[in-house]
Amino acid sequence: MTADVEARYLPLLERFRAGKRTGLARAITVVENEQRGFEAFLHEVLSVGPRAARVGVTGPPGAGKSSLLAMLAGHYREADEDVGVVAVDPTSPYSGGALLGDRIRMNDLATDPGIFIRSMATRGSLGGLATTSKEVIDLMDAFGIPRILVETVGVGQTELDVTGAADTVVVVLVPESGDGVQAMKAGLMEIADIFVVNKSDRPGADRLLKELNQAIHLRTGPGGSSTAGPAADVPAHHGVDMAAAMKRRNEERGEVKKPRRWEAPEGWTIPVLKTVAQTGEGIPELADAIVRHRAHLVESGELADRRRARLERRVRDVVQRRLRRGAERAVAGEALATTMKAIVDGSDTPYSVAGTFIRDILERETNG
Amino acid sequence: MNDERKIRVLVAKPGLDGHDRGAKVIASAFRDAGFEVIYTGLHQTPEMVVNAAVQEDVDVVAMSILSGAHMTLFPRVREMLDAEGADHILLTGGGIIPEDDMAALREKGVGRLFGPGSPTTEAIAYIRDWFEEQGERV
Numbered sequence A: 001m002t003a004d005v006e007a008r009y010l011p012l013l014e015r016f017r018a019g020k021r022t023g024l025a026r027a028i029t030v031v032e033n034e035q036r037g038f039e040a041f042l043h044e045v046l047s048v049g050p051r052a053a054r055v056g057v058t059g060p061p062g063a064g065k066s067s068l069l070a071m072l073a074g075h076y077r078e079a080d081e082d083v084g085v086v087a088v089d090p091t092s093p094y095s096g097g098a099l100l101g102d103r104i105r106m107n108d109l110a111t112d113p114g115i116f117i118r119s120m121a122t123r124g125s126l127g128g129l130a131t132t133s134k135e136v137i138d139l140m141d142a143f144g145i146p147r148i149l150v151e152t153v154g155v156g157q158t159e160l161d162v163t164g165a166a167d168t169v170v171v172v173l174v175p176e177s178g179d180g181v182q183a184m185k186a187g188l189m190e191i192a193d194i195f196v197v198n199k200s201d202r203p204g205a206d207r208l209l210k211e212l213n214q215a216i217h218l219r220t221g222p223g224g225s226s227t228a229g230p231a232a233d234v235p236a237h238h239g240v241d242m243a244a245a246m247k248r249r250n251e252e253r254g255e256v257k258k259p260r261r262w263e264a265p266e267g268w269t270i271p272v273l274k275t276v277a278q279t280g281e282g283i284p285e286l287a288d289a290i291v292r293h294r295a296h297l298v299e300s301g302e303l304a305d306r307r308r309a310r311l312e313r314r315v316r317d318v319v320q321r322r323l324r325r326g327a328e329r330a331v332a333g334e335a336l337a338t339t340m341k342a343i344v345d346g347s348d349t350p351y352s353v354a355g356t357f358i359r360d361i362l363e364r365e366t367n368g
Numbered sequence B: 001m002n003d004e005r006k007i008r009v010l011v012a013k014p015g016l017d018g019h020d021r022g023a024k025v026i027a028s029a030f031r032d033a034g035f036e037v038i039y040t041g042l043h044q045t046p047e048m049v050v051n052a053a054v055q056e057d058v059d060v061v062a063m064s065i066l067s068g069a070h071m072t073l074f075p076r077v078r079e080m081l082d083a084e085g086a087d088h089i090l091l092t093g094g095g096i097i098p099e100d101d102m103a104a105l106r107e108k109g110v111g112r113l114f115g116p117g118s119p120t121t122e123a124i125a126y127i128r129d130w131f132e133e134q135g136e137r138v
């Protein structure tokens, strides 16, 4: 149950629905700051469901993610498609501040009315995105932007969040990134739908390309494409499809499948492309691979699955977020202090006191 | 709910002069002060500044202007922000700006400006104090 949108948000809701960019910008702020009543606001504007094509771009720091994204956005603009960009950079753990510099690479698009770029700081979130990035993407989608590009923080390891934010994940590496084995170790094989070797004007690009292709075929076997199910974790064994068997077993037991997808879907071989983001070399091919991947997602039914998995995860996230927030609020300040006396003098225990808090939290949360 | 609202600042370097050392120093100092700084690089036109300010929904725009064009750039950005309905944004900045010009710009709705010698802590304190007075935006 969600409470009605607070009256103070009604003018904003109107601006948002009227397609005013200031309305989208402020709505993002409300959500990013998790301002009071932001969930009811989201509930109101998201009732249309997802429509946009969402592409996530991830990879190590400085790999050229922003530059690529700018080129890609430019490519879509040539076809007169509106583009939304969510670019995430890290919050400094020391100061809580952040230097958000992804726009520097997008200056060519800076005054194009068909592009909306929003920079976000991670604010302590560790998965490569900010806690509310996915909801910001949803807002852009609901605003009517048909293509949304998301840039994660540049961290070399698995940026798992991006898989929960995008339909298609592009992993960007550079010749200096190391070899294909490192990419495997970092878990990039599991999250990539498309590999890009950027800065391929530099030596070593062809070597990396070759190694990535080898790693992909190692993983997917001679058939060239991976099997459905959690094949990435479970090797096929003597011709028995362990993955499918495990899945069946888990389903029989009624176990909830973990919110994963992220093995490349059946029939999709991860392409490895070379680009030079500065010159735009390889961008049409990248755009083409994204189109093909999307077609594949639609045809195989995987798009619906991914969206479902994403929404499932969202429900889980929101439940956790609200309960955590409620818990923090409940035990802050006076309330806890007053109950302490009874615990200390032995007339009550932490367990019953906690029970009372939890009842309060649930009551507050169900009433909006 | 975040206990402490982040201050979002666009640090912009308009004009044609080719170095942004000053702007970068400011941007890092702001970050170290806990601000979320959107940095857009060199050669920003007023249109670019205003567009970024709107999309990023910043609280503050800080422009570093060393070219001597402050008397045109500050008022222009102020007018364009206001025209976009972003009159709540504090426009501040720094550069080689004579006292008289600073006063004249204040008349036009520009906030405090800081000369080349002033420590970044001053601008930080100024922004913090200003922000304290602002309510939550909806």
Ligand SMILES: Nc1nc2c(ncn2[C@@H]2O[C@H](COP(=O)(O)OP(=O)(O)OP(=O)(O)O)[C@@H](O)[C@H]2O)c(=O)[nH]1
Residues within 6 Å of the ligand: A060, A061, A062, A063, A064, A065, A066, A067, A068, A102, A105, A153, A154, A198, A199, A200, A201, A202, A275, A276, A277, A278, A279
């Ligand atoms: N030689 C070469 N340089 C490139 C290429 N693409 C990007 N660069 C440069 O690499 C640097 C980093 O590019 P960005 O686009 O900011 O990289 P990023 O991955 O977004 O960086 P973070 O967001 O900081 O992780 C810039 O100086 C770019 O100009 C390329 O294809 N070749």
Ligand SMILES: [Mg+2]
Residues within 6 Å of the ligand: A065, A066, A067, A101, A102, A151
């Ligand atoms: Mg970047």
